[in-house]
Amino acid sequence: QVQLVESGGGLVQAGGSLRLSCAASGRTFSAYAMGWFRQAPGKEREFVAAINWSGGSTYYADSVKGRFTISRDNAKNTVYLQMNSLKPEDTAVYYCAADRAPFQDGSSRLSLARTYDYWGQGTQVTVSS
Numbered sequence: 001q002v003q004l005v006e007s008g009g010g011l012v013q014a015g016g017s018l019r020l021s022c023a024a025s026g027r028t029f030s031a032y033a034m035g036w037f038r039q040a041p042g043k044e045r046e047f048v049a050a051i052n053w054s055g056g057s058t059y060y061a062d063s064v065k066g067r068f069t070i071s072r073d074n075a076k077n078t079v080y081l082q083m084n085s086l087k088p089e090d091t092a093v094y095y096c097a098a099d100r101a102p103f104q105d106g107s108s109r110l111s112l113a114r115t116y117d118y119w120g121q122g123t124q125v126t127v128s129s
Contacts, residue, residue, distance in 0.1 A: 002026040002118040004096050009123030012086055016127070020081040022096030022120055030054075030074035031102040033110050036081045038092035038125075048094070049081060050110035059107040064090075086127045093122040 008020040022034070035050040049070040050059045058070050069082040079096060097116035109115050 002098055004098060004118055004120035006094065006096050006120040006123040009094060009125045011126045011128065014086060014088055014127055014129050016086050017082070017084045018086065018125060020083065020094055020096075020123060020125075022079045022081075024077045024079070024098060028102075029077040033099040033104050033115075034070075034072060034079040035097045035099070035110055035116055036070060036079075036094060037097060037113060038090075038094045039122075040092040043092075045095070045113055047111045047113070050107070051079065052105040052110070053099075053103050057105055059110055061111075083125070086125075088127045088129045091125060091127050093124050095122045096120045 003025045005023045008018060012018055031053050033052045036048040037045050038048050039045040047061050048064055049068055051070045051072050055072050067085045072079040098118040099115055100117035
C-alpha cells in the first residue's frame with residue numbers, strides 16, 4: 001500500500017512563497033510519476049503540476065506556469081512543489097498523487113486525476129490579499 005503525506009501548507013500573503021513536500025512510502029518511488037492537484041471550496045479538483053518518473057519531464061497548468069516548480073528527490077522518496085508569487089486564487093487544499101503505472105510520461109496522461117491511484121490527505125494553502 002502506498003502512503004503519501006503532504007506538508008508545508010499554511011497562510012501566506014499575496015506575493016509570498018511556500019514549498020510543499022510529499023513524502024512517499026510503500027513502493028519503488030523512483031518508478032512512478034507524481035502529480036499535484038488542488039481543490040478550492042465549491043470547485044472541482046484541478047491539475048497543478050506533474051513530474052515523470054525520472055524527473056526529466058515536468059508539466060504545469062497554465063494558471064501556475066512560471067510561478068510554480070515541481071521537482072523530486074528519488075533518494076528521499078519526496079516530491080516538492082515550490083510556489084512563488086502566490087495569489088489569493090491559489091487558495092485551496094493541495095494534494096499530491098502517485099501514478100498507478102510505472103515509467104509513464106506525457107502531459108495528456110499526467111494532467112488527469114484518473115491517472116493516479118494514490119492520494120495524500122491534502123494540505124491547506126491560504127493566500128491573503
